[in-house]
Amino acid sequence: MHIAVFSQYHTNPDCPATSRHYSLLAQMARKHRITLITTRTWETQRLTQAFPWLPEGVEMRAAAVPYENKMGVARRALSFGQYAAYALREGLRIEKPDVIWGISTPLTAAWAAAQVARMRRVPWVFEVQDLWPAFPVAMGAVPNGVARRGLYALEKSLYQSARHILPLSPDMTAYVQGLGIPPEKLTTSLNGTDLDLAAAATDAAVAALRQQQGLAGRQVILYAGTFGRANDMPTLVAAAELLAARHPAVTWLFMGHGYDEPLLQAAAARCPAIRLIPPQPRHAVFTWFRLADVAVVSFLGLPVLDANSPAKLYDSLAVGTPVIVTNRGWTKELVERHGCGWFTPAGEPTALAALLADVLSNPEQLRAAGAAGQQVAIHEFDRRSIAAVMQQVLEQAAR
Known part of the structure; x- marks a missing residue:
């Protein structure tokens, strides 16, 4: 037809x-x-x-x-x-x-x-x-x-x-x-998500990217996507700076572009733990997600945004990287039901920084959550x- x-x-x-x-x-x-x-x-x-x-x-x-x-x-x-x-x-x-x-x-x-x-x-x-x-x-x-x-x-x-x-x-x-x-x-x-593209994020590809980016020995938090007004970027910047003061071995990567790019550029200039990454082609983002210890999927605390279906959630889970979500809707229920991530309220940088500090201090918990998320991706996404x-x-x- x-x-x-x-x-x-x-x-x-x-x-x-x-x-x-x-x-x-x-x-x-x-x-x-x-x-x-x-x-x-x-x-x-x-x-x-x-x-x-x-x-x-x-x-x-x-x-x-x-x-x-x-x-x-x-x-x-x-x-x-x-x-x-x-x-x-x-x-x-x-x-x-x-x-x-x-x-x-x-x-x-x-x-x-x-x-x-x-x-x-x-x-x-x-x-x-x-x-x-x-x-x-x-x-x-x-x-x-x-x-x-x-x-x-x-x-x-x-x-x-x-x-x-x-x-x-x-x-x-x-x-x-x-x-x-x-x-x-x-x-x-x-x-x-595209599981065939996710399969290209191999151990070798991740190791090469880690070396290229000078991230050996560092824990990585990734935000990948639009720096839009709905994505609550000021909260992420504030949380990144709070975390940097207490955990100097953590690097927060912001990958993308959008309305709040000047805000992120200023934050990266004053805080060495914050790094901006240029937008990457679709087929390459999976290696970045797998490089990360945890990915953040953030939005403003508006009820209408609780319903959205963010690509970064699916892509992160596809490579076994757990996620932190700030929506109170179905994504919160998903990560809690499957044990593949965590929830923290939108607009609360102190709570986000504390949650990140907690999960990053427990590598076994991260691995278990990542493995659970990858199974969800294979069967549902x-x-x-x-x-x-x-x-x-x-x-x-x-x-």
């Missing part, structure tokens, strides 16, 4: 991004024809050339629409609108698909998918990556009450018009069901299994 995919941000494993859909599309394109309607936002940000830009069998229509985490609200809104207009036009030009797969964020990408599905009289499936508009509203990006009500009405109408909905976490699924959407219309599809479920949902929707 012919699947049209509406996704504003396409990445591949050469990019400093999670590349979820590259993995899913690669598997589904073996059986089905796929047309991807996207943008060239990430194509210029490839750090290596180890992978083809598109999986074999995927056709692409791409707009030149810029986007970056540092953009303000107005500039982001323009980017979202430009892609939605392009996707609507191209969706009406391509050969009629059997089913449409619309991916948010942003919500405007899903809106374009829904409009094309309605006009071409085909079913569509809605993948919910983040809760929109709840997330931008909680971050203060939609101060106008009329605009908020309009966005919430749009959100609910999209849930109602979709043939099936795939939220990326159990808490997202519960949120959507709470809006009156029947449970049989919902399938939780975790973000997941494999994107090959996730792709199979996604394919089944799309095939059933088309029928």
Whole structure:
């Protein structure tokens, strides 16, 4: 069958991004024809050339629409609108698909998918990556009450018009069901991880990276991901400085880029225990995660963020590195139930520093938590299994 995919941000494993859909599309394109309607936002940000830009069998229509985490609200809104207009036009030009797969964020990408599905009289499936508009509203990006009500009405109408909905976490699924959407219309599809790429993080690769980075004899804490406003970077910086004063053998690596990069640059300049690492291609991040003794997955203490599905959580557990989470939602329940990590409240640097000091002083506890997490990743987070479920949902929707 012919699947049209509406996704504003396409990445591949050469990019400093999670590349979820590259993995899913690669598997589904073996059986089905796929047309991807996207943008060239990430194509210029490839750090290596180890992978083809598109999986074999995927056709692409791409707009030149810029986007970056540092953009303000107005500039982001323009980017979202430009892609939605392009996707609507191209969706009406391509050969009629059997089913449409619309991916948010942003919500405007899903809106374009829904409009094309309605006009071409085909079913569509809605993948919910983040809760929109709840997330931008909680971050203060939609101060106008009329605009908020309009966005919430749009959100609910999209849930109602979709043939099936795939939220990326159990808490997202519960949120959507709470809006009156029947449970049989919902399938939780975790973000997941690439176990084949994780396998490249061998003992030899980790030893070479440790030597290259001058980290012999040091314990390593890793934060890898966007330095965004939602990621609570000031708390991590404060915790890192507290820990450095008491445990001089610990190095905290911050790998990525984003809004709070100047804050981290200033912290690294005054505190030798804090080190900034440039963004790494997807296929290389697993060696960094395995190098670390523990990874931190942090967000602001907002209820809407408790539902998210952070890639760094899956990638860390895939290589046997335990995690510390600051969300009170499903990730807290996951790490506590499986014994693969720990929880500390968001916005409390003293508590985070104390927890890190405790876990780093117990190597056996770290090893046991890492081993437990790796088993969870193998059985629950494999994107090959996730792709199979996604394919089944799309095939059933088309029928």
